[in-house]
Amino acid sequence: MQEELATQRHTEQKLQLNKKKKKVTKDQWIALGFLAPSFILILIFVYGFIGWTGWVSLSNWNSLVQDMSFAGLKNYLFLFQDFRFQADLRNTIFFTILFIGLVIVMGLGLSILIDQKTRGESLFRNIFLFPMALSFVVTGVVWQWLLNPSTGFNYFLKVFGIQPKWYTDTNILAGFEWGNIEFGLPVAIIAVVIAAVWQMTGFSLAMYLAGLRGIPEELREAARMDGATEFQIYRKVILPMLMPITVSVVIIMAHISLKIFDLIYAMSGSGANFVTDVPGVYMFETTFQGQYYANGAAIAIIMLLLVAVFIVPYLITNRRSDS
Amino acid sequence: MALNIWKPIKYTILVIMAILFLAPVYVILVTSIKPLDEVSLETMWELPTSIDFSSYTEAFSELAPNFMNSLYLVIPATLLSALLGAMNGYVLSKWKFKGSELLFTVILFGMFIPYQSILIPLIQFLRNIELYNTIPGLILTHVVYGLPITTLMFRNFYANIPDTMIEAAKMDGANFLGIFRHIIIPLSITGFVVVAIWQFTNIWNEFLFAVTITTSDSQPIMVALQNLSGSQIVQWNVQMAGALLAALPTLLVYIFLGKFFVRGLLAGSVKG
Numbered sequence: 263m264q265e266e267l268a269t270q271r272h273t274e275q276k277l278q279l280n281k282k283k284k285k286v287t288k289d290q291w292i293a294l295g296f297l298a299p300s301f302i303l304i305l306i307f308v309y310g311f312i313g314w315t316g317w318v319s320l321s322n323w324n325s326l327v328q329d330m331s332f333a334g335l336k337n338y339l340f341l342f343q344d345f346r347f348q349a350d351l352r353n354t355i356f357f358t359i360l361f362i363g364l365v366i367v368m369g370l371g372l373s374i375l376i377d378q379k380t381r382g383e384s385l386f387r388n389i390f391l392f393p394m395a396l397s398f399v400v401t402g403v404v405w406q407w408l409l410n411p412s413t414g415f416n417y418f419l420k421v422f423g424i425q426p427k428w429y430t431d432t433n434i435l436a437g438f439e440w441g442n443i444e445f446g447l448p449v450a451i452i453a454v455v456i457a458a459v460w461q462m463t464g465f466s467l468a469m470y471l472a473g474l475r476g477i478p479e480e481l482r483e484a485a486r487m488d489g490a491t492e493f494q495i496y497r498k499v500i501l502p503m504l505m506p507i508t509v510s511v512v513i514i515m516a517h518i519s520l521k522i523f524d525l526i527y528a529m530s531g532s533g534a535n536f537v538t539d540v541p542g543v544y545m546f547e548t549t550f551q552g553q554y555y556a557n558g559a560a561i562a563i564i565m566l567l568l569v570a571v572f573i574v575p576y577l578i579t580n581r582r583s584d585s
Numbered sequence: 586m587a588l589n590i591w592k593p594i595k596y597t598i599l600v601i602m603a604i605l606f607l608a609p610v611y612v613i614l615v616t617s618i619k620p621l622d623e624v625s626l627e628t629m630w631e632l633p634t635s636i637d638f639s640s641y642t643e644a645f646s647e648l649a650p651n652f653m654n655s656l657y658l659v660i661p662a663t664l665l666s667a668l669l670g671a672m673n674g675y676v677l678s679k680w681k682f683k684g685s686e687l688l689f690t691v692i693l694f695g696m697f698i699p700y701q702s703i704l705i706p707l708i709q710f711l712r713n714i715e716l717y718n719t720i721p722g723l724i725l726t727h728v729v730y731g732l733p734i735t736t737l738m739f740r741n742f743y744a745n746i747p748d749t750m751i752e753a754a755k756m757d758g759a760n761f762l763g764i765f766r767h768i769i770i771p772l773s774i775t776g777f778v779v780v781a782i783w784q785f786t787n788i789w790n791e792f793l794f795a796v797t798i799t800t801s802d803s804q805p806i807m808v809a810l811q812n813l814s815g816s817q818i819v820q821w822n823v824q825m826a827g828a829l830l831a832a833l834p835t836l837l838v839y840i841f842l843g844k845f846f847v848r849g850l851l852a853g854s855v856k857g
Contacts, residue, residue, distance in 0.1 A: 289761035293680040296672045307729045308695040311703035389603045395839035397790030399807045400832045403814045413626035521699035524792035545701045562701040573697040
């Protein structure tokens, strides 16, 4: 009797369990249905389109009429021998290094200053952050005037006897022959970097401020008890703790910098001898003004590969630390 | 004692930096209210002797149609991408399944790609479905390429809603849609505000899609501003007034809802 009851209860439990399982499954199907439209769109519009761009980059489509005959690596070989593209790569390297470096130094420096029980803290924060709300086009239009060689900031610099030519300067610092171009820091790039740093410093500032707020006061107290000076506390305790934020800022800024287009297009354009040209501007002009679709596609693929070098390891490590 | 010297140094640095950061604003404002005969490069930093708003009337008459285009673009694109992001974020945070993390990474990658790498096929595609050079075409584009960031933001947002709450609702017999409608959505108001502000700002300020997908009549404001500044005949007091008009909507959002703006900035950047 008891045994019978036990089995009955067992089957009942089993039934309930099954029922529960089934319900979950149905809900999970709906969940998949929720996700499916977006996922399919991403597959087509991101991965499918990248594939198609890759295919175009291997074709002969360099006129208004679409010609998808296979060209092999012709377009890539052309680019790497091209004066303009070599200049673009040089400019991108220097732009990226200066831009990321300055955004981090300024953001970190300002956030530390603001974080120290500073009066008017929110006012300062808002002032340094507001350019983040602007468009690169607006920034470009305004800074085009501010760094105009005949006026702008040069009006004040006259006092010191210096008159930089900003984005119209064609000099290359510490240059040496490299392929068809002179490799070195194009002075004109500095002007564009200033505008970009003005716009994006707020980002790293906000990130570092959030990070600093997350460091418990006890930690600083403990370090003080051990006799550490304020400077040592920052160097030995706080900076290492902000490392993950620095990594994030570098990744985000790197991908912005490698694909930058609108700021430079609005501010200086390619410049004389392409001193302020970047792949983004070249791609736009050659594809949509010159109708060299295959060349444009090849530039786009190279840009994507450059970004992927930073992004893919970042995404993979993020996923690992998640699970 | 060191502190006594440090404090004035700190404030000096902060004030100098603040002045440098605000200098462009000063130039925009001062130039845009100058009468035409006072607009010259030599007097760029000087205050106007009299205030003249004619540059605003001119900039407005030039940019008004494009301003409206941007509004028709940004409102539906923001709402749609936020809604889809909420749906995705809900599934990816509360209904995880085998492979959902990988799927999320696959979606997230779309956030970082240079859009140049999808631009040629995108334009061909939009031509084929006859949405090239239309606002709906731009809306579609911004919704699709906004999905990674909105999904990421909502996923992180929903991760803060305790799983026990969802479990309890399931015990009470609530199903997938019921939980979404009666628990998740009501708790998402802040999330929607943050995501909407982020998308609004990004779409309003976007230039590459705008300049390649639309020509003349359907162009959003940023393209029109760029054309305005590229033209030789337009005085630069008008350019400054135009820049301010173009920046005004996102600036107002920043001024009045800055807290949410910063939250979005952090939510979109801190790891997924």
